Amino acid sequence: MARIVALDFGKVRTGIAVTDELQIIASGLETVETKNLLDFLKNYVQQEKVEKFVVGEPKQMDNTPSESEVLIKPFLLKLTAAFPEIPIVRHDERFTSKMAFQTMIDSGLNKKQRRNKALVDEISATIILQAYLEKTAF
Incomplete structure (x- = not known):
């Protein structure tokens, strides 16, 4: 099987999460500057087999x-043009930033660590991907 890549797209930064090859577990991968996102994804797809993109x-x-x-819409056109063979699905991302922040609190991160917006974006992408996996599991 191939991985599923989820994106929590933002104007400045985009959080990225991926599944394992069996598509069981969602894990945060990285947060990249949105202006560098397509280049990052091109490099990633060269190294890993990707089945689909899930975009918040x-x-x-x-x-x-x-x-x-x-x-997001102009980005989706660029993503489709760059990877015409990889389908793109959308998944509701309401409350993911709040859930990510709560996850940071629950995991014991201090205030300074919780202000790391890049980490919030990465956790948000992971939440989007995990929710997508749960929705499609049945």
Whole structure:
């Protein structure tokens, strides 16, 4: 099997998470500057077999797209052009940043460590991927 890569896309930074080859466990991989994201993914795909990309879908509480969706759509076109053979699925990312922050508190990170926005993005991507795996497991 191949890995699934999840992206918590942001204007400045994007958190990245991946599954193991059996697609059982989601783990944080890295947070990269969004301007370098496609280059990072091209290098990653050369080294690892990737089955699909799961990209967070930001929504308002009323289920309408959030303002940041405007930034994601052009990226999705570039991602599709760069990897036409790898499907892209979207997954609701509501509350992932809050959940990531709570995960940091629960794991005992101090205030300074919790201010690390790159770590929040990576944990958010992991939460998106884990939720996607749980949703598709049945």
